[in-house]
Amino acid sequence: MLEVANVSKRFGGLLAVDGASLKVAEGSIAGLIGPNGAGKTTLFSMIAGAVPPTAGEISFAGQRIDGLKSHEVCHRGIGRTFQITQPFAGLSVRENIAVGAHLHHRRRADALAAAAEVAKLVGMAGLLDRPAASLTVAGRKRLELARALATRPRLLLLDEVMAGLNPTEIGEIIGVIRGIRDSGVTVLLTEHVMQAVMSLCEHIHVLNQGRVIAAGAPSLLVTDPKVVEAYLGRAAAGRIEAGSRHAS
Amino acid sequence: RAQAGTIKVGVLHPVTGPLAYSGTQARAGALLAVEHINATGGIKALGGAKIEPVLADAQSKPEVGAAEIDKLNEAGVSLVLGPFASGIALATTQAAARYDLPHVVDVGVVDQIVSRGLTNTFRFGPGFGKITSTALENLVKINDAAGKPAKTVLIVHEDSAFGAGMAKLLNTELPARGFEVVDTISHATPTRDFTNIALKIKSANPDLVIPSNYLNEFILMARTLQQQRVRPKGIYAILGGAASNIKFANEHNEAAQYIMDCNHWYDPRKPVAQAFAKACAAKKIDLTYEAMLNYACMQVIGDALEHAASRDRKKVTEALAASKFDGHIMPYGPTLFVNGQNEGAQPVNTQILGKNIEVIFPDTFASAKAVYPIPRA
Amino acid sequence: MNPDRIKLIAVPVVLAALAAAPLALGTGYWLGLATTTLMFACLAQAWNLLGGYGGQFSYGHALFFGTGAYVTAVLQVRLGLDPWTGLIAGTIAGGAIGAFCGALSFRYGLKGSYFALVTLAFAEVFRILATSVPFTGGGAGILIPLKVSPANFQFADKAGFYYAMLILFAVSLIVTLAVERSRFGAYLVAVRENEAAAAALGIDIFRVKLGAITLSGALAALSGVFYAQFFLYLDPHIAYGSGVSVEALLAPIIGGIGTLFGPLIGAIVMRALGEVANVWTDGAPGLNLALFGLLLIIVLRFLPDGIVGLIGRLGRRHA
Amino acid sequence: MLLEVRDLEAGYGEVTVLRGLSMTVASGEIVAVLGANGVGKSTLNNTLSALIRPTGGQILFDGTDITAARPAQVVSAGLIQVPEGRRVFPDLSVRENLLLGSYRRGRARRDANVERICTVFPRLRERFGQAAGTLSGGEQQMLAIGRGLMAEPRLLILDEPSLGLSPLLVEEMFALIGAINAEGLSILLVEQNVAQTLEIAHRAYVLEQGRFVMAGPSAELADDPGLRRSYLGL
Amino acid sequence: MTASLLVPALVNGLTTGAIYALVALGLTLIYGVLHIINFAHGSLLMVALYGVYFLNTGLGIDPYLALPIAVPAFFILGYFLQRGVIEHTAHGRDQNILLVTLGLSIILDNLALYFWRSDTRTIDVPYGFDVIDIGVALIPVPRAVAFGAALGIAALLWFLIGRTDLGRAIRAVARERQGARLMGIDVEHIYGLCFGIGTATLAAAACLLLPSFYVTPQVGHAFVLVAFTTVVLGGMGSFTGALVGGLILGLVESAGGLILGESLGQIGIFIIFILVLLFRPTGLFGGKPA
């Protein structure tokens, strides 16, 4: 469904993404992990059209999308959330989500109604009339998700939507994301919360210093020494392995 | 008939905003006249009724001027005097016409003010056409008398209504009178720096510079000409803001020397005019043309009220239209409004000589002889 | 009742009240003041559409006001067209200039102060051009001949002008209401709040902003057209001077930025402050305006969200 | 006691978030505050840092009452917060961000401290001249902590320092917290990463609905079944 | 057009540009660094010019010698305007700051009109008409002094903002107030200082300008627009930018005036301005756009 081929991005002297390639299959939940500053957000921004790639090709559903603007990419069916949340601070939660819903609803009333529906989906039904500015970090992350969902995307890019949530809340949102996938939306996410990545993703790409250094099923990556050294650290890898052994 | 009490007269000028200086001067002149009229028995035909000036501020904006007319109308004024600037005058005369309110225009030089057929409008001072033609005639005379030292002319003017209009006229008229216009330089108000203009003048090297601009720019220009050692044979301003300003003559005496101006000015020989000048000095009012014209306008108004013997606007309008008043301080002869324009109105020529502003033309009441061309040590 | 409903009812009520106002205002000063207040309210409404809803602060709305005014005046004086055609032409010209200026600035991503200043610069360029080209009458300005007749947009009595202006203002108010309730309006507000997020939700930021500035330009031109017909004289400074631009942004900020009635309320309050200042200082030149400035600051001190904000706060407390 | 909070109440406008909190941090301690999203942990931190004025109660720092102090005075006293969301200075370079850390305190050893922090976070040295706003999320987090340490704090408040860090860095982060604590620095730690937090903290408080509902040594809390259920997802 | 006209015109453009730079320096600090759009800038310049004028006519103090009096006085004035008026009325909202400064300018302009009347005032200094003859052009002494001073003040501000803790704090506060507070930076104090410094540079500009200029209550307006233009042209918050921007504008205006005529020549300033904004919106020396 999504294919990124040899994409690079240069900021001045810094090569933030360096010939990265990846594929995401339709209907799957794929993960993109890697150390801080590896270029994950930059890669997301390039897919979403917010930042033009310096080199390489990006295609979505068989069509080239690199070079398109953000809004054009959105019209093609790609939704994204921002790692550093970007709420419409002066608007209420309902109005925030309605902006996304307008993509498919011309009339205001329809968009507002659709917003309420989406809010229910992500567990924000009770917050509809709260100003977005007064939400906590967790609330804002959910709002990001809701807004993107309201555009009814075929592919959803989630940039660290779980950061700042406690384990219980992470459990909840994992359920939400599964639900989204089950409704037919493909998901590509980056996350540092391994518990979530391990349980959600079917396929994971590991990015380090702008390059994809490994890709495969979660269980395989945990034991990949390159991944452990660059990203997980021995302690975490050990804990995850212990955890999965425990669970199985 | 014991018709004592007061007669309300609207005094409308831009006393705030960019035109504040002129507006304030104008107001001061008008009020001085009111004081004199009231002190000498008020309007006798109305039982010695005093003139009560109702002050209004156009804030240098036409729409405010028009709104002030509404207010003055409601205050029950019998007529209005003002409003110094052409742009404002166009709006105020029209607004006043709605109430059949007589409107005496003091300065506004744009000729459309009186050519629109508004029967309530009377312009006491000369208009554009008159000023320019007089200025040109006098220029020729002064130049001829000195043995025609000036052949080439350079015009410097500010680019709004009055300066631009002036320049246009000069450009068609001067060649017809044997002068060659070597350049016409227009500049904005305010202009921050005159060095370039001075350099251009220096390089074009005209015999005569004709500036037409407001006070501040004139001061800067005169100082810059001196700084850049630009020495034409004469500077002949037309409605030059500073050339008839005594403060300029005092504060920048060196830069101001020998500058001539064709402008509104009073007749210094008339005793009333001398009394006026004395009163100005006593009250520390700068002796400027705005003050003079408004003083004279109020005198005309006083006379018209005497003849009207009424506060009624229609009667006042009729009295103004029939006015043959001669006792004012301006060198105009008896007032004669034709289609609202005072036919006798004309500018005079002044020159800064030493610390004084002297009238040099017309000869009939000149207080000094023109020093032209400028003597070079 | 939800706020959307309230507005639907409030708009006709307010317009009806304004239509009835001359009964209380008489035919003199107050009616004239009301007419110019509506004129500036219309200009403010135009500014508010772009600045309040769209977050694109312009310091150069004189650009559109002046263009509307000059286009009608020039068409009338030079080509002999009637003022009603001039009204349409002026409005279109205002929109076109808006589109032109917007296309240039938004295409290159100008935002915030940069956008504000570029509009100011455009207004200045037009002011200088109007001073320098002959068909506008140059610095000497342009004078529309006095010929009283409604067909000529010149009314014998003041009330005629008042109602003409009221209709123009109603247009601006209804356009704003329609925008508020449309998808375009939602997009406009989203762009104001966060451009990156808006783009990611499928909004073509450039087009939304361009639409807003075009509409705003056209509405502002309406007030300019009216000015020309009401005062019959224009010069570059009157039309394109920075004073007009300041008027345009003052009222919405005082009234309540990005609100439907903010510009009207702000325009009324500003005139009221001016009147109060006049009365208190007995019209002492300078002092009255200084007091006006002081009152302006005091209003801001106590009403940080404008007057509509205050009304909203009071409303919430009662609810 | 280094920090002593009595019956603290605070909120935003008409909304009260903290409803009477009392807590202490002793010299040399790591004290954790746990709680679900939106219960007011950051509000507590900001009240301690004087960004929010309390509506009731008292805050004593090293025996002095700082309830009504201004933020600058709190910083001068040595109470430094590394805020949630990092709040680095986006237009300033990494180096300048660090230098500003010692705006009020620790100026004498400024250069040495920069050196020390760059040894702890080599990434920062690599990005020394880059504008902080262009750093990745994790890099900004390192910078924020480094900037806080530049002030040579006596009590360091860390608001979710592991947020957005890779597992490896989280590991290092907790090691670092342990290390600076071992040098004698007291730490108030707000974290979602409950398991690891309880491993390194001496004591912990659990915040719910504006009040502390549990408090005690970490080891005891870690074994509490209620806490395990609601905060560890077990 | 001959070189004999062009060269002195360009030299003159540079000296005029230095004046623009002087006025713009304070503005770039307040506007570019703190993102306060200070509409009162021109009015404060006017007040400063009156101050220097009265020091000269009342106490006989030469405008250049008035520098050590006027500069600290205006620093204090600026500081208290910010802390006492703007801070309390603006409530941190940009549009309110804009209005407060607008209100301030209305107040200052009209109080000046009320107390000092609308007369144009000038002073006569012994060196007022002295010129330095550099062969190709005559440079009035006051202009030459202002030129040197503009360079010096720009350098001073550049050092202050770029190289000192105070400067870093000012830049930090501009974008991240909360973070700054947590570092113990007193945000309100910094705003006050910044506004104070910006106002103080106006006092310096006034001292340097008065020997060759005039004062009226309206005088500030002649400089405001061009000062804003200078700031954007140079890049907001950049002192080198303000300096170079001012010089460029001086040159453009001078050359434009020569070629297109003084009136239309002014258009050059704005066209340059629009072009720079469109193609290099961060200005000639600006960093990232805000």
Ligand SMILES: Nc1ncnc2c1ncn2[C@@H]1O[C@H](COP(=O)(O)OP(=O)(O)OP(=O)(O)O)[C@@H](O)[C@H]1O
């Ligand atoms: N606009 C920019 N200018 C310069 N450098 C940039 C810019 N944006 C990102 N970078 C750099 O590119 C690198 C990759 O950043 P990116 O945000 O993609 O990382 P990431 O993988 O998302 O990290 P994290 O997990 O911490 O969010 C970082 O080193 C960052 O400093």
Ligand SMILES: Nc1ncnc2c1ncn2[C@@H]1O[C@H](COP(=O)(O)OP(=O)(O)OP(=O)(O)O)[C@@H](O)[C@H]1O
């Ligand atoms: N500026 C604000 N204005 C109004 N309400 C606010 C504001 N900031 C926070 N709140 C509200 O105060 C409550 C506590 O927020 P706080 O940020 O302290 O929570 P937290 O425990 O730190 O949450 P998180 O784990 O998400 O960071 C929340 O309900 C939040 O919505």
Ligand SMILES: [Mg+2]
């Ligand atoms: Mg990232």
Ligand SMILES: [Mg+2]
């Ligand atoms: Mg928090």
